[in-house]
Amino acid sequence: MYALLMVIWDILAHAFRPRVTVEYPEKKAYIPPRWRGRIILSRDPDGAERCVACYLCAVACPVDCIALQATEDDTGRRYPAFFRINFSRCIFCGYCEEACPTYAIQLTPDYEMSEYRRPSLVYEKEDLLISGTGKYPGYNYYRVAGIAIGGKGKGEAEGEEQPVDVRSLMP
Amino acid sequence: MKEVFAPLALIAGVIFVLTTVSAGLIWVERRLLALWQDRYGPNRVGPFGLLQVVADMIKILSKEDWTPPFSDRAVFILAPAIAMAAALLSFAVIPFAPGISVVDLNIGLLFVLGISSLSVYSIVLAGWASNSKYSLLGGVRGAAQMFSYEVFMGLSLMGVVMLSGSFDLREIVEAQRGLWYCVPQFPGLVIFFIAGLAATHRLPFDLPEAENELVAGYHTEYSGMKFGMFFVGEYLGITLICSLITTLFFGGWLGPVLPPVVWFFIKTFFFIFLFILLRASLPRPRFDQLMSFGWKVMLPLSLANVAVTGAVLLAL
16 A cells, blocks of 8 residues: 555656657657668769679678679779668668678668658669768778779788789798 | 527537547646656657647548448447446536536535446457457456446445435536545545556556457557547546545535636546546556455455445545
C-alpha cells in the first residue's frame, strides 16, 4: 500500500522534470559524425571519382539496393558507367562502406530524404557524387596502388619500390 | 410551449456538453500521460494540440465501418450503442447545479446504479457478437469483474444514503452543506473510488481490454465509429463516476464565490485527473488477484462500513 502511494507520488513528480522529446522540425537532435545516413560517392583530392567499380559494395549489400556497371577510360582507369542506389530498399547498414577498398562509398549524417514518389528515392551517380573527399581527406587510391594506369607506371606510386627482376640475382 | 422546449433544450445541452467533454478527455488524458512520462503529447494540431480531438473525429468517422462476416451482425451493431446510451442515461439524474439537471428523481442513486450496470451488456454482447476468442475472453472478464465490483459499489454508497436519509442526489448534495461526506464516509469514498475504477474498467483494472494479453479485449473486432463509441463511452463512464464522487462525497455544486456549475466541473475534473494519474502509475493485477481483492477485501470492508455507519447513526 505504501509502495503504491509512493509510486503515484513519484509519477506525479515527473510533471516537473525536463522533457526528453526533441520537437523535430524546429529543433534537431545531435547526430554523431559516424551516423549511417544518406550514402554518397566521394572523389579523391585530385577531383576524380574514387570508385573503381569493383562491385564489392553491391555484393556486400544485404538488400541488393546497389546496382552499377564497370567501365574503363582510355588510360585504363576503372570507373562505374552508372551507379544506382535504391534508397527505398536501403537499410543503412553500412556494409557497403566497410567493403569499399577505395573509401569511395560513404555514409553521411543526413537522414532527411523523404519523397512523395517512390521513384524519386532511386539515386543515380550524379545524385550520389559529391565534390569532396568525405571522411578521408588526402587519400588517393590510384596514387598509392601498384597498378599501372595512364601517366603512372609500375613502381611510381607513393612508397612503392621499383619492381624486382626475379630472374636476376644481382642486388 | 416553454414547458416542452426548456427540458428538451436542457437535455440537448447536457448531451452536447458531455460528449464534447468526453471527447476532449481523450486529449486531456494523452497530454497528462505525456506530462507524467516526460513527453509533450499531442501539441501540434491547433493551440496546445486542442484540435487533435477534431482530427481524431474526422479520421475515425471517415474510416471503413467494417462488420466482420463471422460476427452476429445485429448484436455486433447494438453493443457500442448500449455502451454510450447507458453512460449518457445515468447523467439524467446528476444535479450539475441547482437549476441544471434533467430529472429530479427521488430514487436517483438507484437509477444511476441500475443504468450503469446495464453497460455490462455492451461488453458481454460485444465480446459474444464478435465471435472471436480474444473478444469473448474480454467480454467474460468484463462481466465477472463488473458484477463483483457492482456489489460493493452499491454497498459503499449506503453510508451516504444513511447519513442524508435520501436516494435523491439533489437532497444528498443539500445535506452536505455543513460537512462534505468525504470526511465521515472516508472508507465509503475509497471503496467507491476503487469500485468506480473497476466499473469503468480503467487501469489498473482494465482486464477486459488488457492489450498485452487479449489484443484489445471485447472491442478487438471493432473499427471506425463503432470503436469510437466504445471509446467515448469509456470516457463518459469516467466522467459519470467522477461526477458521482463529486455529488456524493464532495458536496456537488457547493462552494464559495464561483458559480455552482464551475465548482461542479472543478471537482469532477480533479477526480478525472486522479483517474488518469492512477493509469499512469499502477500496474495491472492478475485476474484472480482482482477477483479475490474484490470479494475478500472490498466486500467485507464495505459491509463493515455500512454496519459501523448504521451503529453510529443509531447511537446518536
